Amino acid sequence: MSQSLIQALVNRFNQEGILYCHWKSNIDLAKTLEGELDIDLLVAHHSLAHATDILMQLGFKPAIPRSGSNPPGIFHYYGYDPNQNDLVHLHMFTRVITGESFLKSHLFPFEEMLLKHTYSIDGLVVTSKETELVLFVLRMFVKYGSFLDAARLLRGDKKVREETLWLKEGSDMKKVITLLEEYCPVVDNEIFIDCLNAILDKTSYPVKWKLSYQIRRRLRAYRKYSFWGWLFGHIQLFIRMLIKKVRKQKGSKILLAGGTIIAIVGADATGKSTLVSETSRWLRRNFVLNTVHAGKPPSTLLTAPINFLLALYRPLIHRIRPVRKLEEDSSSHVRVVRDERKTPNSLIYAIRAVGLAWDRRALLGKVRRASANGEIIVCDRYPTSAIGMMDSPRLMDDPTRKGLVAPIHNWLSRVERNLYRQIPPPDIVLRLKVSLETAKMRNAARETVDDEIYLQIRHHQANAWFMSGTRSIQDIDTDLPLTETLLAVKQAIWYSL
Numbered sequence: 001m002s003q004s005l006i007q008a009l010v011n012r013f014n015q016e017g018i019l020y021c022h023w024k025s026n027i028d029l030a031k032t033l034e035g036e037l038d039i040d041l042l043v044a045h046h047s048l049a050h051a052t053d054i055l056m057q058l059g060f061k062p063a064i065p066r067s068g069s070n071p072p073g074i075f076h077y078y079g080y081d082p083n084q085n086d087l088v089h090l091h092m093f094t095r096v097i098t099g100e101s102f103l104k105s106h107l108f109p110f111e112e113m114l115l116k117h118t119y120s121i122d123g124l125v126v127t128s129k130e131t132e133l134v135l136f137v138l139r140m141f142v143k144y145g146s147f148l149d150a151a152r153l154l155r156g157d158k159k160v161r162e163e164t165l166w167l168k169e170g171s172d173m174k175k176v177i178t179l180l181e182e183y184c185p186v187v188d189n190e191i192f193i194d195c196l197n198a199i200l201d202k203t204s205y206p207v208k209w210k211l212s213y214q215i216r217r218r219l220r221a222y223r224k225y226s227f228w229g230w231l232f233g234h235i236q237l238f239i240r241m242l243i244k245k246v247r248k249q250k251g252s253k254i255l256l257a258g259g260t261i262i263a264i265v266g267a268d269a270t271g272k273s274t275l276v277s278e279t280s281r282w283l284r285r286n287f288v289l290n291t292v293h294a295g296k297p298p299s300t301l302l303t304a305p306i307n308f309l310l311a312l313y314r315p316l317i318h319r320i321r322p323v324r325k326l327e328e329d330s331s332s333h334v335r336v337v338r339d340e341r342k343t344p345n346s347l348i349y350a351i352r353a354v355g356l357a358w359d360r361r362a363l364l365g366k367v368r369r370a371s372a373n374g375e376i377i378v379c380d381r382y383p384t385s386a387i388g389m390m391d392s393p394r395l396m397d398d399p400t401r402k403g404l405v406a407p408i409h410n411w412l413s414r415v416e417r418n419l420y421r422q423i424p425p426p427d428i429v430l431r432l433k434v435s436l437e438t439a440k441m442r443n444a445a446r447e448t449v450d451d452e453i454y455l456q457i458r459h460h461q462a463n464a465w466f467m468s469g470t471r472s473i474q475d476i477d478t479d480l481p482l483t484e485t486l487l488a489v490k491q492a493i494w495y496s497l
Helices: 005-015 026-033 045-057 111-116 129-143 147-155 157-169 173-183 189-200 205-218 227-246 272-284 304-316 332-341 346-372 405-421 436-444 452-463 482-494
Strands: 020-022 039-043 061-065 074-081 086-093 096-098 106-108 118-121 124-127 253-255 260-265 289-293 376-380 428-433 472-477
Touching: 005 026, 005 045, 005 074, 005 086, 005 124, 020 026, 020 111, 026 124, 026 157, 039 045, 039 111, 045 074, 045 086, 074 253, 074 482, 096 129, 106 129, 111 118, 111 129, 111 173, 129 147, 129 157, 129 173, 129 189, 129 205, 147 157, 147 205, 157 189, 173 189, 189 205, 260 272, 260 346, 272 289, 272 376, 272 428, 272 482, 289 346, 304 346, 346 376, 346 405, 428 482, 472 482
Parallel strands: 020 124, 039 086, 260 376, 260 428, 289 376, 428 472
Antiparallel strands: 020 039, 061 074, 061 253, 074 086, 096 106, 118 124
16 A cells, blocks of 8 residues: 555655644644544744645645634645545644634744754654643643633543643653743743643642633733634634534535535436435535535426426326437437427426426526535536436427427527526536446336336436536546445545545
8 A cells, every 4th residue: 555645745844854843632643644633733934835835746735714714824735645535634834823722812932942842753743742741731721711612621631631641751841841931931830830730630620710810811922812802703703603503514614726516427326326425425524515416406486386386287197208219329319308399298398397497507506606605516417508418408499390389389498598508517527437237237226216218318318418618527437336436536526626
């Protein structure tokens, strides 16, 4: 197996002389190196440009929070690691911005201290335990004074104590005090030791809060916010958390390159639903993402009454799916559409087709606006403007047709085509390919079994999907096992984002 993405990054940083260190949660460094936890690197200012260049070469992509401020000096990068089959989240800092978890409330002058006193673990440069202990105790007691952090710290009190003990046992306490006096003289040695013992001795929260008050007073010169700025920041934070919960969003970042519409298209029984679900689950953990079904768009205010009446009308008509034998030429599906248009209820069919086009245009217009604001949208199916193709215009003009209905039908046909022309193209399309034999086997195992001739027609249509303006169209072989297919899908999406 090739080296992991983190190992590749560490090797490049070391080889090219980047001045950096890993400066938080070194007790869990093994998990960090394996990609299970986020990696936090402090990079010297003069190394920032070179470090960023290396990240780009390794396929990392910059991201920012969707809402709220992104503190200067903190950068978010995501990279795809095929070995882990998952994303790696890198926090890159040029300043020591820490304190309260949700607001990053303090800016400490500790860059020199952290970068100067280091050692190496499996090639990764980490700050010394003495420097980490100084910073860890101070930021913990800033957090103990935050009502949002307090609840989390009480639940994780055991873990905080274990990390403190691990740091203390590996530290020279005389060196710890020396570093404190040199880089943070506003905090007395005595109160620092009291804070350290309060964690190790399982002191009650009221005592910790009292010590936190004293620490925060001494560190007020390093605060990023005034009282009113701090209060306003918490109000904004509460609103963002509420919106995120209402929208059921997990991730909070958007890629700096912008939002993306990802369409997964393919015939029936190619695994679209599974791949849409897995892709959404994979990206939603980190990014603002939504999923839509472009094949079955929700009704709009205009089409809801029409769709309701059609739902009542449909059981009265015995509709048979096309059974024409699929021919070799690509126009066979167009003749199927023409034959269906000549059925007795063709006007009803035309009204339904126009209503579907209207709903698709409305849905995908919203999708485009969401992507313009940074969201990633995963679409199950996507229409084209080619008549008779899957999820595309269904109606055709026939100037030779006679009767009272003919002009109405031809007008509806033009309206439908115009609506499809207004649908913006997706950015990335994964065109799922599967052998017809495999598709038939999967179809037979489904709860709702499609007619094989109908399945064959859909299979032919999906293979020819195309839409001008699409940035990337990639074919995915879904005859492969699911794990291999998912790996191919993730790689195709990540390198096209």
